[in-house]
Amino acid sequence: MVTSIASVCLSGSLTEKLHACAKAGFDGVEIMDADLTVAYESPEEIRALCQRLGLRIDMFQPFRDAEGVEDEVFEENLRRAREKFRTMNRLGADLMLVCSNAGTASIDDDQVAARQLGELADAAAEYGVRIAYEALAWGRYVSDYRHAWRLVQAADRPNLGTCLDSFHILSRGHDPAGIEQIEGEKIFFLQLADAPQLDMDLLSWSRHHRLFPGEGAFDLAQFLFHVLRAGYRGPLSLEVFNDTFRQTDVYRTAAHAQRSLTWLADQAAALDHRRQSILPAAQPPRAIDFVEIAGVDLAEVDHLMDQLGFAFRGRHRRKPVRLWSYGEARIILNEQPKLQTPKIAGLGLEVADSAPAAERAEALGAPPVFRNTSTGEQNLRGVSSPDGTEIFWNDQIGPDGWISEFEGGLAPNGDSGTIDHVNLSYPWQDFEEAVLFATSVLGLEATPAAEVPGPLGLVRSQVMHTADRIVRLPLNLAPPTAPVPPRHIALACDDIIAVAADARSRGLQFLAVPDNYYDDLAARFPLAPDFIHRLKDLDLLYDQDDAGEFIHFYTPTIGDFFLEMVERRGQYDGYGAPNAPVRLAAQRSLLS
Ligand SMILES: O=C(O)c1ccc(O)c(O)c1
Numbered sequence: 401m402v403t404s405i406a407s408v409c410l411s412g413s414l415t416e417k418l419h420a421c422a423k424a425g426f427d428g429v430e431i432m433d434a435d436l437t438v439a440y441e442s443p444e445e446i447r448a449l450c451q452r453l454g455l456r457i458d459m460f461q462p463f464r465d466a467e468g469v470e471d472e473v474f475e476e477n478l479r480r481a482r483e484k485f486r487t488m489n490r491l492g493a494d495l496m497l498v499c500s501n502a503g504t505a506s507i508d509d510d511q512v513a514a515r516q517l518g519e520l521a522d523a524a525a526e527y528g529v530r531i532a533y534e535a536l537a538w539g540r541y542v543s544d545y546r547h548a549w550r551l552v553q554a555a556d557r558p559n560l561g562t563c564l565d566s567f568h569i570l571s572r573g574h575d576p577a578g579i580e581q582i583e584g585e586k587i588f589f590l591q592l593a594d595a596p597q598l599d600m601d602l603l604s605w606s607r608h609h610r611l612f613p614g615e616g617a618f619d620l621a622q623f624l625f626h627v628l629r630a631g632y633r634g635p636l637s638l639e640v641f642n643d644t645f646r647q648t649d650v651y652r653t654a655a656h657a658q659r660s661l662t663w664l665a666d667q668a669a670a671l672d673h674r675r676q677s678i679l680p681a682a683q684p685p686r687a688i689d690f691v692e693i694a695g696v697d698l699a700e701v702d703h704l705m706d707q708l709g710f711a712f713r714g715r716h717r718r719k720p721v722r723l724w725s726y727g728e729a730r731i732i733l734n735e736q737p738k739l740q741t742p743k744i745a746g747l748g749l750e751v752a753d754s755a756p757a758a759e760r761a762e763a764l765g766a767p768p769v770f771r772n773t774s775t776g777e778q779n780l781r782g783v784s785s786p787d788g789t790e791i792f793w794n795d796q797i798g799p800d801g802w803i804s805e806f807e808g809g810l811a812p813n814g815d816s817g818t819i820d821h822v823n824l825s826y827p828w829q830d831f832e833e834a835v836l837f838a839t840s841v842l843g844l845e846a847t848p849a850a851e852v853p854g855p856l857g858l859v860r861s862q863v864m865h866t867a868d869r870i871v872r873l874p875l876n877l878a879p880p881t882a883p884v885p886p887r888h889i890a891l892a893c894d895d896i897i898a899v900a901a902d903a904r905s906r907g908l909q910f911l912a913v914p915d916n917y918y919d920d921l922a923a924r925f926p927l928a929p930d931f932i933h934r935l936k937d938l939d940l941l942y943d944q945d946d947a948g949e950f951i952h953f954y955t956p957t958i959g960d961f962f963l964e965m966v967e968r969r970g971q972y973d974g975y976g977a978p979n980a981p982v983r984l985a986a987q988r989s990l991l992s
């Protein structure tokens with residue numbers, strides 16, 4: 401796989417971008433004209449830097465509004481183009497992207513457009529330059545890749561081909577299967593971008609909301625499969641215009657971008673039985689094995705577990721680590737002298753085979769974590785996710801595994817209990833990276849994002865889950881100016897009213913719910929007054945949909961996390977989203 405990336409994807413100056421692309425392992429770059437224009441380095445200096453960094457300049461782009469114009473306008477366009485061809489010669493770039501005319505086209509005539517593209521290609525040939533013609537989704541007359549290809553065929557020049565860009569094709573809902581009708585050698589370049597499904601004008605969608613493959617709603621694996629079937633053998637290049645990535649750390653974004661391409665190439669290879677897969681197979685988790693909470697002093701957490709009715713399962717033989725369980729849910733408390741604020745530090749996942757899970761993660765650029773293990777102890781393999789949360793894989797489930805390293809505790813209690821979901825929150829700039837990590841490394845699927853109003857702005861929520869929904873990780877994106885909300889572990893039980901009453905009798909104060917909430921609940925659902933009274937008495941939240949019911953409560957926050965107890969009745973599959981604003985408002989009122 402040969403990879404490339406457009407300089408527009410990244411923040412910083414052109415030279416900073418080039419260093420980051422090389423460090424992330426890209427083979428080449430597309431240099432945006434505007435990035436060069438604002439650089440103090442000459443084209444020769446940029447060329448030399450690329451050579452030193454081992455980067456090819458795959459394309460120079462874009463050249464706009466060339467074709468479909470009156471002849472005197474076209475003469476001026478040729479003059480403009482020649483200036484750029486000279487710049488390209490100095491850069492050592494031999495491929496120019498020409499995008500379909502979006503501004504000045506005045507002649508809706510394919511013969512004129514093809515003739516002018518041919519003349520542009522002839523001028524380019526004098527400089528040894530090739531032209532890749534791309535249909536912009538918002539092109540004035542040419543907005544469909546099949547139309548662009550017809551014009552390229554009609555112009556019929558050896559140095560004129562087409563550039564396919566997944567955004568322009570998939571945003572318009574055009575069938576990518578038609579790509580197989582294009583001669584592979586005439587696809588001069590391939591640009592890949594994902595995007596969320598948004599209902600907005602194409603230009604704004606494209607310029608602000610593109611995402612790296614695996615982070616949006618487009619089926620890019622299928623798209624790439626068609627391009628490869630057409631016979632394209634050039635670089636897989638990313639062209640992602642995105643407001644966030646233009647601001648985030650350039651090295652981190654470039655590594656993130658590279659991970660998305662590796663994942664995509666692997667997905668596309670999986671669709672083609674003749675191709676070898678690139679990565680070890682994904683190991684979608686069967687269940688959450690444990691959640692690890694770390695902090696310098698976890699006595700408050702021990703107390704909380706006790707109040708909630710968890711069983712203390714013992715201390716680790718050798719490490720300052722304790723285990724609590726609630727039915728099948730296991731929570732490990734790990735005393736870490738340098739970590740002032742307790743937080744969710746790690747997740748253990750049950751998988752069929754942990755070795756390929758870890759190898760796949762490492763091939764996708766996730767650094768392995770060192771876990772202090774001695775003889776006779778189970779060696780769990782794990783990696784660090786981009787935000788630092790550690791992920792471990794376990795394929796040796798049962799009492800003989802790591803659980804046997806804990807001593808001096810009680811037998812597991814008989815209570816039914818499982819980890820329902822683990823909610824992970826992220827600062828605004830890290831969200832897409834977290835989605836890609838969950839997709840590519842953890843083997844989870846995404847549901848469409850939803851938005852929840854909080855007191856300091858909208859919180860975006862996207863649930864990553866296994867096909868059977870046993871493992872669920874709702875990811876939350878904090879509003880840009882608000883502090884990142886705490887993360888939480890939700891435990892499912894069979895009788896939440898009894899659990900809540902017991903916990904209260906042991907002195908646990910739940911997050912207090914405003915009385916107004918229960919007045920609203922009575923209006924939303926025709927519930928028995930006694931039942932509402934019981935919910936109110938215990939500060940329980942309630943939701944209902946066609947599939948069933950959901951009752952839950954939240955514990956106070958300790959450090960950067962809290963716990964939630966839930967009971968699902970019937971086939972209810974959500975997370976009580978209508979109640980999230982109540983929680984966010986209540987948690988904020990405790991801080992002030
Ligand atoms: O938004 C644009 O103008 C633009 C420019 C060049 C491209 O390759 C593209 O896909 C979009």
Ligand SMILES: [Mg+2]
Nearest residue numbers: 534565591639
């Ligand atoms: Mg493009």
